[in-house]
Amino acid sequence: MKKAEGLLLVISGPAGAGKGTVVQALKAEDDNIRVSRSATTRPPRGQEQNGVEYYFLTKEEFEKGIREGGFYEYARYVDNYYGTPKKPVEAWRREGRDIIFEIEVQGCEKMKKIFPECITIFIQPPSMQVLEERLRGRGTETEEKIQARMKRAAEELPLASLYDYVVVNDTREQCCRDVLQIIRDHRTRA
Numbered sequence: 001m002k003k004a005e006g007l008l009l010v011i012s013g014p015a016g017a018g019k020g021t022v023v024q025a026l027k028a029e030d031d032n033i034r035v036s037r038s039a040t041t042r043p044p045r046g047q048e049q050n051g052v053e054y055y056f057l058t059k060e061e062f063e064k065g066i067r068e069g070g071f072y073e074y075a076r077y078v079d080n081y082y083g084t085p086k087k088p089v090e091a092w093r094r095e096g097r098d099i100i101f102e103i104e105v106q107g108c109e110k111m112k113k114i115f116p117e118c119i120t121i122f123i124q125p126p127s128m129q130v131l132e133e134r135l136r137g138r139g140t141e142t143e144e145k146i147q148a149r150m151k152r153a154a155e156e157l158p159l160a161s162l163y164d165y166v167v168v169n170d171t172r173e174q175c176c177r178d179v180l181q182i183i184r185d186h187r188t189r190a
């Protein structure tokens with residue numbers, strides 16, 4: 001019997017909206033979920049490690065990946081490259097996994113072209129003030145980087161309407177519950 005196709009989920013939202021925490025909690029809740037690990041040229045933040053949060057690449061390595069067609073999509077975000085490697089995703093697709101891509105808005109548009117069936121979810125912070133508090137609370141970035149991320153957030157928030165779902169991240173528990181509900185509804189439909 002052919003394995004059922006897994007769901008493809010793109011999750012976006014401004015830096016500091018809490019996407020990363022929500023995605024990790026979803027993965028822990030459901031063992032069919034896999035999270036795509038992106039490559040980036042930005043340096044590791046805090047305790048981040050190569051091959052865990054991201055594949056941290058040099059600009060040269062990243063550009064080689066682009067030339068070789070190794071990414072489904074890539075984008076520049078606040079002076080760095082970010083991209084979605086194809087290989088692991090292809091294997092998970094064959095296994096029928098549900099795959100989450102935590103990527104920004106331009107990446108979402110590109111993924112939607114490649115995989116029109118993908119479900120897109122925008123995680124919204126309760127307010128710009130909360131967003132700024134969360135970004136500062138990380139304590140890992142310079143004032144300049146925080147300002148650049150806030151500016152990018154202001155540009156991204158109006159694009160929420162392009163997504164299939166908008167989920168407000170008031171608390172991590174509620175936000176995870178809402179996203180899990182979306183995943184389960186789509187599985188039932190599939």
Ligand code: 5GP
Pocket residue numbers: 012013014015038039042073074075077082083084085102103104105106107108
């Ligand atoms: P951060 O530096 O905070 O980890 O990520 C910055 C932004 O890049 C976030 O909005 C994140 O969702 C996005 N991002 C992470 N990986 C990818 C990717 O592979 N492709 C694209 N287009 N955006 C990504």
